Amino acid sequence: MPSVPLLLAGAGHAHLVTLQRWRAQGYRAPAGSCLINPTAQAWYSGMLPGLLAGRWQAEQCCVELAPLCAAVGVSLQLGEITQLDANTQQVQLADQSRLRWQWLSLGVGGTPQAPVDNDHSIALLPAKPFAGLYQQCRAWQQQDAPQRLAVIGGGAAAVELALALARLLPATQLSLFSAGPLLAALPARATNLVRPLLRQRGISYHEGVTVTAIQSGQLWQDSQAISAADAALLASGNMAPRWLAESAITCDATGAVRIQPNLQSSSHPQVFATGDCASLPDCPHNGVQAVRQGAVLAENLSQVLSGGQATRPFKPSRHSLALLATADEQAIAIRNGLALRSRLALMLKDRLDNGFIRTLRGD
Numbered sequence: 001m002p003s004v005p006l007l008l009a010g011a012g013h014a015h016l017v018t019l020q021r022w023r024a025q026g027y028r029a030p031a032g033s034c035l036i037n038p039t040a041q042a043w044y045s046g047m048l049p050g051l052l053a054g055r056w057q058a059e060q061c062c063v064e065l066a067p068l069c070a071a072v073g074v075s076l077q078l079g080e081i082t083q084l085d086a087n088t089q090q091v092q093l094a095d096q097s098r099l100r101w102q103w104l105s106l107g108v109g110g111t112p113q114a115p116v117d118n119d120h121s122i123a124l125l126p127a128k129p130f131a132g133l134y135q136q137c138r139a140w141q142q143q144d145a146p147q148r149l150a151v152i153g154g155g156a157a158a159v160e161l162a163l164a165l166a167r168l169l170p171a172t173q174l175s176l177f178s179a180g181p182l183l184a185a186l187p188a189r190a191t192n193l194v195r196p197l198l199r200q201r202g203i204s205y206h207e208g209v210t211v212t213a214i215q216s217g218q219l220w221q222d223s224q225a226i227s228a229a230d231a232a233l234l235a236s237g238n239m240a241p242r243w244l245a246e247s248a249i250t251c252d253a254t255g256a257v258r259i260q261p262n263l264q265s266s267s268h269p270q271v272f273a274t275g276d277c278a279s280l281p282d283c284p285h286n287g288v289q290a291v292r293q294g295a296v297l298a299e300n301l302s303q304v305l306s307g308g309q310a311t312r313p314f315k316p317s318r319h320s321l322a323l324l325a326t327a328d329e330q331a332i333a334i335r336n337g338l339a340l341r342s343r344l345a346l347m348l349k350d351r352l353d354n355g356f357i358r359t360l361r362g363d
């Protein structure tokens, strides 16, 4: 069985930053190192709502992995990991091939889960993987758009997607179902800006509603039918891939790998994890944290690959700026309990998003 010194699993945000940092430093990964990802491109989530709202072209929102990998001596293998055994240090891919690794870095993200009680009477579209979301929404734009589309989720991604889809599919009746208050993780001022915006765009929203079942073309909360829908977009309740929890690595309740501040697994030191598939106290799951972890990962991986210790700790940012796209000429900037909707916020968001993509491309 082939063995590799370093296996990067998934082109998550932190892996992209790691590769970009190594390229900038002229660092070469040990011969044989590889990145496994199902697709040859990595999508940047921050630009996806803008893509759906018609502000970007698809090629502006993703990065080709091959040149980024080649620049640091990492080979790109297209494939999907389906099993991991952390004790024997092996992965198995969907094509049944196996690979042994000496060091493993996990950046495979998470995907929203459908309610377990589901008779498949409503077409379900998960917000991830992004390529699937984009293709389905474009197909709906061209023909057979659902008359009634439910967005399940009430966080920033769900709100951004609902606003973008209201632009993309103007004839579709959109409803948003949020288990708690809308944007519960953000300051109340942001929620107060978003509620009237949703109303203006004809999107009905329902707070404190947990969709527990899909039966007979209806969304249900426990034994109560809440709403009929033709399709539902899943934009909440991310779970890490099931094979992580089955791998012998210590995981939390969402299946994310419990890590130490240096991003090393708390149970298996040969394993690192970042982004949505990693669990670190006080570190929310979002792209900003994953990107910031990338710089720390780059340093710690190069240290262990040269026989040293992973010494650099990651400190989650508590007051990072959030920029929420509103599918028009403005965005909402949120920081330190304040929220402001303006054109300037959109200009800043575009600048940061485009800058991130350009840095990864090496432009």
Ligand SMILES: Cc1cc2nc3c(=O)[nH]c(=O)nc-3n(C[C@H](O)[C@H](O)[C@H](O)COP(=O)(O)OP(=O)(O)OC[C@H]3O[C@@H](n4cnc5c(N)ncnc54)[C@H](O)[C@@H]3O)c2cc1C
Pocket: 009, 010, 011, 012, 013, 014, 036, 037, 038, 039, 042, 043, 045, 046, 047, 048, 049, 079, 080, 081, 082, 107, 108, 109, 110, 127, 128, 129, 157, 160, 161, 241, 274, 275, 276, 277, 285, 286, 287, 288, 289, 290, 323
């Ligand atoms: C619509 C939307 C908009 C968002 N906007 C923002 C935003 O503006 N700002 C922000 O901070 N956060 C945003 N988020 C949240 C953000 O997308 C996630 O927190 C972020 O993507 C986490 O990145 P990650 O690195 O963990 O994984 P991901 O970006 O999900 O990448 C995981 C990678 O692993 C690959 N992979 C998955 N399974 C396997 C497997 N079995 N084998 C091999 N490879 C695999 C995937 O193909 C993918 O390339 C948004 C989310 C959504 C849904």
